[in-house]
Amino acid sequence: MNFQTKAIHAGHKHDKSVGAHATPIYQTSTFVFDNCEQGARRFEGIEEGYIYSRLGNPNMTELEEKMTALENGGAAISTGSGMAAISTVLLSQLKAGNHMVAGKALYGCTNSLMTHVLPRFNIETTFVDTTDLGAIEQAINNNTKVIYIETPANPTMQVTDIKAVSKIARKYGAVLVADNTFMTPYLQKPLDLGADIVVHSATKYICGHGDVVAGIIVSSKETIMDMKFPYFKDFGGNTSPFDAWLLVRGLKTLPARVDIHCKNAKVVVDYLLNHPAISDVYYPGLKEHPQHDIAKKQATDFGAMIAFELKGGIEAGKTLMNNVKMIALAVSLGCVDSLIQHPASMTHSPVSREDRLKAGITDGLVRISVGIEHVEDIISDLGQALAKI
Numbered sequence: 001m002n003f004q005t006k007a008i009h010a011g012h013k014h015d016k017s018v019g020a021h022a023t024p025i026y027q028t029s030t031f032v033f034d035n036c037e038q039g040a041r042r043f044e045g046i047e048e049g050y051i052y053s054r055l056g057n058p059n060m061t062e063l064e065e066k067m068t069a070l071e072n073g074g075a076a077i078s079t080g081s082g083m084a085a086i087s088t089v090l091l092s093q094l095k096a097g098n099h100m101v102a103g104k105a106l107y108g109c110t111n112s113l114m115t116h117v118l119p120r121f122n123i124e125t126t127f128v129d130t131t132d133l134g135a136i137e138q139a140i141n142n143n144t145k146v147i148y149i150e151t152p153a154n155p156t157m158q159v160t161d162i163k164a165v166s167k168i169a170r171k172y173g174a175v176l177v178a179d180n181t182f183m184t185p186y187l188q189k190p191l192d193l194g195a196d197i198v199v200h201s202a203t204k205y206i207c208g209h210g211d212v213v214a215g216i217i218v219s220s221k222e223t224i225m226d227m228k229f230p231y232f233k234d235f236g237g238n239t240s241p242f243d244a245w246l247l248v249r250g251l252k253t254l255p256a257r258v259d260i261h262c263k264n265a266k267v268v269v270d271y272l273l274n275h276p277a278i279s280d281v282y283y284p285g286l287k288e289h290p291q292h293d294i295a296k297k298q299a300t301d302f303g304a305m306i307a308f309e310l311k312g313g314i315e316a317g318k319t320l321m322n323n324v325k326m327i328a329l330a331v332s333l334g335c336v337d338s339l340i341q342h343p344a345s346m347t348h349s350p351v352s353r354e355d356r357l358k359a360g361i362t363d364g365l366v367r368i369s370v371g372i373e374h375v376e377d378i379i380s381d382l383g384q385a386l387a388k389i
């Protein structure tokens, strides 16, 4: 099946009990066993079937099967947030004494997990510019078990060469984890490019409508089973049945939505580039973007996330963000609605100023998640707000 067809049909089974075409919401915490023996078999793992919704639920299964098909993986785990996906992956792949190499520019809470939480369990991270393959290799030591990348990176839009980094991971026996939130499997499939594990904040494009917080992990069947029992089971970061149902619904329109997101983003980039108040625009689709060729090679389009700087610095940025009318001043991204935010004081505030600046997240950087409204309306709103500067 083609991607668009899989987005609609993969994982879907018509409900045989009443013949419902759409999947019912299995809003249940627990599942009834026929008898004690069956309950025991399910707990032993020798009979398939549901036990308790923290371990799995039919709505989670549909979402997991769909995402497995879309990412070309072997299996998936759906989680209660992107951070639940990331923490489950890292705490199952690493143990005390292990080391990780990660990108300098990462979503703020991912950085915070690595900087503030994991060191308490004696897991250290070296942050490097992952666009520099030599820097990755140099940071690896005998205890390095994970290389963690986000590409494009939030919010700098730097692009890491997944295939090249996967070769380094293989050479040193480390697992490559790729956060594919900004691209979605419609535009980029990290497992096909050699990554071992893909994570998503499903809160974003996978949901698409800004009404769910959730995450997804996709990998080989073996890796997912090892992660599920005991880590996922014992950490307890499952998706609620209703949220999983909404995500399945959202995924059906992922290709259609992302096509419009990408088309709109290109028009907005053009507008920003030609606006006298803007000094720099960071978007992998620009020929001038330092990793444009890699982005072109490893993804089918460039997404709809744009970072930019204003000539008037942060004060001009604040004027813009305080004066947009239709575009929401809000964190998150990947919604049908356009969102604008200030990484230094919002999404990346958990990162120290020094580390932020080293990663290229300047005080003046503004990030926009271009929605699927009519692009003329997005530009007209940006235009009236920029005119206030």
Ligand code: LCS
Pocket: 081, 082, 083, 084, 107, 109, 110, 150, 154, 179, 181, 182, 200, 201, 202, 203, 213, 214, 215, 331, 332, 333, 347
């Ligand atoms: N990975 C990336 C690339 C993200 O952008 C985020 C959240 C996460 C993981 C964590 O996912 P969550 O737990 O929130 O579902 N990014 C946000 C952002 O840029 N604005 O608000 C949240």
